[in-house]
Structures are given as C-alpha cells and as structure tokens.
Amino acid sequence: xxxxxxxKSFSHSIRQSALAGAMALLVAGTAQAADPVKxxxxxxxxxTYGALGEAITNGMQLAIxxxxxxxxxxxxxxxxxxxxxxxxxxxxxxxxxxxxxxVDFVVGPVHSGVAMGMIKMARQExxxxxxxxxxxxxATRQFCAPNIFRTSFSAWQTAYPMGKMAYERGYxxxxxxxxxxxxxxxxxxxxxxxxxxxxxEVVKQILTxxxxxxxxxxxxxxxxxxxxxxFAFYAGGGAVKxxxxxxxxxxxKSIPLLGSGFMxxxxxxxxxxxxxxxxxxxxxADKLDNPKDNAFRKAYMDAYGKEADIYAVQGYDAGQMLVxxxxxVKGNTKDRDALIAALENVKIDSPRGPWHFSKAHNPxxxxxxREVKNGQNVVVEVAAKGLEDPxxxxxxxx
Amino acid sequence: MDLATILIQLLNSVQYGLLxxxxxxxxxxxxxxxxxxxxxxxxMYMIGAYLAYAFVEWTGSLGxxxxxxxxxxxxVGIVIERFLIDSLxxxxxxxxxxxxxxLILILNDIQSILxxxxxxxxxxxxxxxxSISLTDNMSYPVYRLAVSVVCLALAIGMYWVIQKxxxxxxxxxxxxxxxMVESLGINVRTLFTIIFxxxxxxxxxxxxxxxxxxxxxxxxxxNVLIICLVVVVIxxxxxxxxxxxxxxxxxxxxxxxxxxxxxxxxxxxxxxxxLVLLVKPRGLFA
Numbered sequence: 001x002x003x004x005x006x007x008k009s010f011s012h013s014i015r016q017s018a019l020a021g022a023m024a025l026l027v028a029g030t031a032q033a034a035d036p037v038k039x040x041x042x043x044x045x046x047x048t049y050g051a052l053g054e055a056i057t058n059g060m061q062l063a064i065x066x067x068x069x070x071x072x073x074x075x076x077x078x079x080x081x082x083x084x085x086x087x088x089x090x091x092x093x094x095x096x097x098x099x100x101x102x103v104d105f106v107v108g109p110v111h112s113g114v115a116m117g118m119i120k121m122a123r124q125e126x127x128x129x130x131x132x133x134x135x136x137x138x139a140t141r142q143f144c145a146p147n148i149f150r151t152s153f154s155a156w157q158t159a160y161p162m163g164k165m166a167y168e169r170g171y172x173x174x175x176x177x178x179x180x181x182x183x184x185x186x187x188x189x190x191x192x193x194x195x196x197x198x199x200x201e202v203v204k205q206i207l208t209x210x211x212x213x214x215x216x217x218x219x220x221x222x223x224x225x226x227x228x229x230x231f232a233f234y235a236g237g238g239a240v241k242x243x244x245x246x247x248x249x250x251x252x253k254s255i256p257l258l259g260s261g262f263m264x265x266x267x268x269x270x271x272x273x274x275x276x277x278x279x280x281x282x283x284x285a286d287k288l289d290n291p292k293d294n295a296f297r298k299a300y301m302d303a304y305g306k307e308a309d310i311y312a313v314q315g316y317d318a319g320q321m322l323v324x325x326x327x328x329v330k331g332n333t334k335d336r337d338a339l340i341a342a343l344e345n346v347k348i349d350s351p352r353g354p355w356h357f358s359k360a361h362n363p364x365x366x367x368x369x370r371e372v373k374n375g376q377n378v379v380v381e382v383a384a385k386g387l388e389d390p391x392x393x394x395x396x397x398x
Numbered sequence: 399m400d401l402a403t404i405l406i407q408l409l410n411s412v413q414y415g416l417l418x419x420x421x422x423x424x425x426x427x428x429x430x431x432x433x434x435x436x437x438x439x440x441x442m443y444m445i446g447a448y449l450a451y452a453f454v455e456w457t458g459s460l461g462x463x464x465x466x467x468x469x470x471x472x473x474v475g476i477v478i479e480r481f482l483i484d485s486l487x488x489x490x491x492x493x494x495x496x497x498x499x500x501l502i503l504i505l506n507d508i509q510s511i512l513x514x515x516x517x518x519x520x521x522x523x524x525x526x527x528x529s530i531s532l533t534d535n536m537s538y539p540v541y542r543l544a545v546s547v548v549c550l551a552l553a554i555g556m557y558w559v560i561q562k563x564x565x566x567x568x569x570x571x572x573x574x575x576x577x578m579v580e581s582l583g584i585n586v587r588t589l590f591t592i593i594f595x596x597x598x599x600x601x602x603x604x605x606x607x608x609x610x611x612x613x614x615x616x617x618x619x620x621n622v623l624i625i626c627l628v629v630v631v632i633x634x635x636x637x638x639x640x641x642x643x644x645x646x647x648x649x650x651x652x653x654x655x656x657x658x659x660x661x662x663x664x665x666x667x668x669x670x671x672x673l674v675l676l677v678k679p680r681g682l683f684a
Contacts, residue, residue: 051516209664210664213612214414217652217654221403223533237612237614241612248541250535250537251536253535
C-alpha cells in the first residue's frame with residue numbers, strides 16, 4: 001500500500017517536470033505576439049477525466065475561434081496545465097498559472113476536489129477563475145467570491161428538480177444510492193430535498209465507497225427493500241457499470257431507475273441497451289432542437305469530428321462569456337472591477353438555452369427531464385425553468 | 399435481512415471472490431517465486447480489458463477475444479521478463495519497483511494512444527446474456543455465473559499444476575528456497591519466464607473476463623492493483639492457496655460489510671487486512 005502511494009506521487013513529479021519543460025518551450029515559441037490575452041487552462045488531459053478536459057477545451061476554443069480567435073480585439077494565448085484531476089497538485093498548478101505565467105483568466109477544473117484547491121488560491125490571489133465543470137455546491141455558496149464564476153451547474157441544480165418529477169410520476173418511496181464523496185452526497189441530499197418538498201419519502205440512502213465499482217451487494221439490498229424507484233448518482237466508468245449491473249440484476253423492470261444527468265451523459269454507447277428508459281435531470285439534453293444548439297453541434301462536429309456533449313457546451317459557454325465580457329471592456333484587463341462587472345452581466349445564448357449569472361456567479365438556467373431513447377438523452381420536458389441555486393452561505397447574496 | 403437476501407449476498411461474495419482470486423493469483427505467483435513486485439499487474443489487467451474491447455469490436459466474439467488475448471498477454475509477459483526484468487534480478491527490489499511502476503505509466507499511455515480516454519462497454523456474449531430469476535424482483539446474470547465457473551476451473555487447474563506436476567514441484571521449491579533449486583540444476587531462468595508470462599496472462603484474462611461485467615476505462619487497473627495487494631498480503635505472499643482464501647475473505651467482507659456497517663464500508667477491507675496481519679504477520683498461508 002505504502003509503496004504504491006509513494007511511487008504514485010513520484011510519477012506525478014516526473015510528469016510534472018516534463019510538462020513544465022514542454023510548456024516552457026511552448027511559451028518561448030509564442031511570446032513574440034504583441035501583448036495577447038493570456039488564458040490559463042487547468043484541466044485534466046490524462047486519466048479518467050481526460051475526455052472531459054478535452055471536450056471543455058475544444059468547446060472554449062470554438063467559441064473564441066468564432067470570434068476571429070480574439071478577445072476584445074486582442075490575440076489569445078492559452079497556457080495549458082494538466083490538472084491530472086489531482087487535488088494535491090491544485091495549489092501548485094494554480095500558482096504556476098497565476099504567479100509564474102501571469103495569466104488574465106484561469107479556466108478549470110473538472111474535478112470538485114481540484115476545484116477546492118483552486119478556489120482557495122483564487123480567493124487569496126484574486127485571480128479571475130472560471131469553473132467550466134466542477135459542480136461542488138460550495139464553489140458558489142460559502143466559498144463564493146467576486147472573481148470566481150461557474151459556467152456549468154451546482155450539484156444541487158442537477159438533482160433537486162428530479163424530486164418533483166419523481167413524485168409526479170407516482171413514486172412515493174425511493175431509495176437513493178451514490179458514491180460516498182462530496183458530489184455524490186450533495187446530489188442525494190438535493191434530490192431528497194426536492195422529493196420531500198413534493199411529498200415523497202426516501203426510505204434508504206446508500207453510499208458506496210469511491211471509486212469502487214462493485215455494486216452487486218447493494219443491488220441485492222435494493223431488491224429486498226422494494227422501493228417504488230431508485231435515484232442514483234454515478235459518473236464515468238462507475239455510471240456505466242452501475243446502469244449495466246442494475247439492468248442485469250433484473251431490477252429495471254420492477255424498480256425504475258432515476259438519476260442525475262451525469263449518469264447517462266457520455267456513457268450511453270458503453271451502457272447500450274441497459275440505459276434505455278432511464279430518467280435523468282440535467283441542464284442539457286439531446287434534441288433540444290433550438291437553432292443555437294443545432295448550429296453549435298454542427299460547428300463542433302466540423303471542427304473536431306466528434307459529437308458535442310455537455311462538457312463541450314460548458315466550455316463553449318466559458319468561451320462565449322470571455323468573448324462577451326472582453327468586448328464590453330474593449331480588451332482592457334487592467335481595470336479589474338470593470339472586467340468583473342462585465343463578466344457578471346453576460347447574457348449567454350447557450351446551446352442549452354439562455355442563461356445568466358446569479359448573484360453568487362452560478363448559472364440561472366433551465367433543467368431538463370430526459371429519457372434515454374435509442375442511445376440518446378431525449379428531452380421529455382423542462383423540469384425546472386430558470387432554476388437558481390439557493391447559494392446558502394454566500395456573502396455576495398446580500 | 400431475510401434468508402433469500404443472505405443467500406444471494408453469499409453468492410455475490412463467492413462470485414466477487416473468485417474473480418479477485420483470478421486476478422491476484424498471477425501477482426502472488428510472481429511476487430512469491432521470483433521476488434518481483436509487479437506493480438504493473440493492474441495495468442496488465444487493464445490492457446486485458448482493452449484487448450477484450452478491441453477484439454470484440456473487431457470479431458464480435460468474446461470467445462475469440464479470449465483466444466487472441468491470452469497469447470498477446472503471454473507474449474507481453476515474455477518480452478517484459480526477458481528484456482527488462484531479467485537484468486534486474488541481481489539488483490535491489492527498488493529497481494524492480496521503479497521498472498514496474500514505469501511500466502504502469504507506459505501501459506497507460508499506450509492505452510490512451512491506441513484507444514483514447516473514453517469509457518467503453520463490452521457486450522455480454524448472446525449465449526450467456528440471460529439471467530436466472532432468484533426472487534420476485536431480483537435475477538442473476540448468467541454471465542456472472544459463467545465467469546465464476548471459469549475462475550473456479552482455473553483455481554482447480556492451478557492447484558493441480560502446482561501440487562501434482564513436475565513444473566508445480568519446481569515452482570513450490572522455488573518459492574521456498576530459490577538457491578537450492580538453482581543448485582539442483584533446474585533452469586530457473588526459463589522457470590521465471592514461464593511464471594512471469596503466466597502471471598501477466600492471468601491478469602489479462604481477469605481483465606478480459608471482467609470487461610463485459612464492468613466498463614473499460616483509463617486507469618481501471620489502479621484500484622485492482624491495490625485490492626490485489628491486499629488479497630496477496632492477507633493470503634501470504636507467494637501462496638496460491640492463500641490468494642484463494644484471501645480473495646474469498648475479501649469477497650465476503652466487501653459484500654456483507656457495506657450492508658451491515660455502511661459507515662465503515664471504505665475501510666472495512668483494510669481493517670480486515672490489519673487484523674489478519676496482527677494475528678499472522680506473514681499472512682494466512684505463508
């Protein structure tokens with residue numbers, strides 16, 4: 001045990017120095033350009049979240065490319081750091097971007113644990129930070145700050161509306177299950193809050209060790225509890241496994257599976273048949289059929305040869321936000337207060353539908369109820385219109 | 399818990415335990431006999447799973463994936479042993495740790511280059527795609543049972559090879575006293591190649607068989623490595639029998655533990671390991 005831990009951190013430092021070297025070259029190569037806007041990107045490009053980091057980067061760059069590769073009339077220089085989704089490296093990576101590279105904005109991360117480290121540094125140093133994914137509630141609640149923005153969602157937003165939806169579908173007793181980490185717990189709590197408010201009862205909350213993917217014992221327990229439905233949160237490889245196991249155990253027929261949208265996003269190909277009929281809530285869906293979404297999906301496909309997903313949308317909106325705000329301040333990043341005011345007031349015409357920032361700097365946005373049909377998260381209805389995170393404990397709410 | 403639930407949970411434990419045994423047996427073999435701590439064991443498991451994904455995509459059959467995957471894993475094992483590990487036997491353990499750790503990074507990157515970073519699923523073969531209903535709302539996938547049967551057959555096969563054949567005799571002898579085996583004129587070098595290749599192939603087979611049960615994703619081997627080390631340490635380093643009972647024990651603990659004492663579910667396995675080591679510092683069967 002001890003051995004693996006030691007060697008692990010060792011490898012990271014090797015990778016780190018290799019990366020630093022590569023970056024030094026990169027910076028040296030582009031430094032001649034006249035005073036470009038420096039956008040620091042701190043996302044995972046390796047490991048489990050590698051695909052997410054890539055989609056966010058693609059989305060953001062697409063939005064800026066559509067603006068002629070300029071922000072407020074200035075050229076753009078990206079300084080990229082692989083966050084490795086490693087919370088332990090967050091402060092040092094962040095430090096490198098802020099102090100070492102002197103970036104104007106930091107965009108990142110994917111992982112909520114990394115976000116905690118970044119937020120701490122962002123609050124100390126005052127660097128303008130745009131979170132394009134990490135949904136931990138705290139980022140726009142107790143740790144909210146004028147210089148911290150989030151273009152994605154809060155965990156609460158992705159699960160709360162499902163409570164009402166579940167009750168409307170006649171479910172009264174529900175068991176909930178998620179990985180035992182902050183995002184999982186926050187999702188279950190938000191669902192429970194929404195479901196109780198609607199009149200339902202959560203009969204059992206099961207938290208499974210993160211990131212283990214052996215679910216058979218829990219499924220047996222659920223079968224013996226016989227709830228009306230199950231609400232679950234898993235993501236990535238865990239989501240694929242959970243949905244497949246749930247189906248293979250024959251539970252889906254008698255106990256419908258509900259979930260946070262991440263359980264069926266980017267995972268449907270791997271889940272296959274097993275995911276059909278699963279209901280989830282999220283701030284994006286397939287077949288939203290608005291012109292913005294259609295145009296975005298086509299442009300994304302043309303540029304990267306891949307289907308756009310929710311992560312690409314969040315990255316795209318981070319890009320759109322920079323484009324808008326930098327136009328308002330005409331590329332002047334020196335006047336920080338004006339820049340922050342411009343960022344606060346952006347109105348994003350997003351592929352997910354229009355949204356704007358709450359006082360706590362979290363999107364006020366529609367949440368959709370989606371059903372998996374033929375391998376797509378097809379929108380069923382708007383589960384909550386213009387949903388705002390309660391932002392409990394955020395000092396900017398006053 | 400009613401009786402039916404307990405019985406199903408027992409079935410879950412045995413099924414999980416058998417799979418764990420399959421994966422950790424290779425690690426304990428290599429560890430015990432060659433004295434090499436193969437940290438890349440988990441990565442080999444991952445490569446096995448990705449091979450299953452690739453071959454099933456290509457041929458549409460898991461059977462073919464197994465037939466093609468095992469030789470590939472054997473070759474990988476032989477190449478690594480002959481060209482890399484062979485020159486490190488005389489060195490300190492730390493060199494082997496460094497080497498096999500480096501292999502994790504290389505294998506992870508190879509995986510990323512060849513297959514990308516997406517999560518993949520491998521379909522269960524049609525023949526085994528059914529399920530047997532156990533209670534009114536719970537059924538058991540046939541594929542899980544089939545995997546258990548395969549693991550059990552392998553366990554018996556391994557027992558037979560190690561206890562009843564000449565190769566097994568040398569392996570056992572090598573595990574208890576390597577110098578003596580060498581001085582008796584047995585070609586330890588070939589023996590080591592065979593064992594390492596077999597270890598890699600077992601990890602790979604574990605990955606192939608798990609692929610349809612689980613999902614195939616980057617870094618999936620890391621957790622497996624840790625749990626395998628736990629199994630090997632509990633069972634006693636180098637003991638196949640120990641790996642079997644260790645795996646069974648972990649299967650039981652990780653099935654019943656989280657249901658009975660949910661708050662301890664993350665540490666349960668390690669608590670058990672600590673307890674075993676307190677009573678038997680060298681593991682159950684060392």
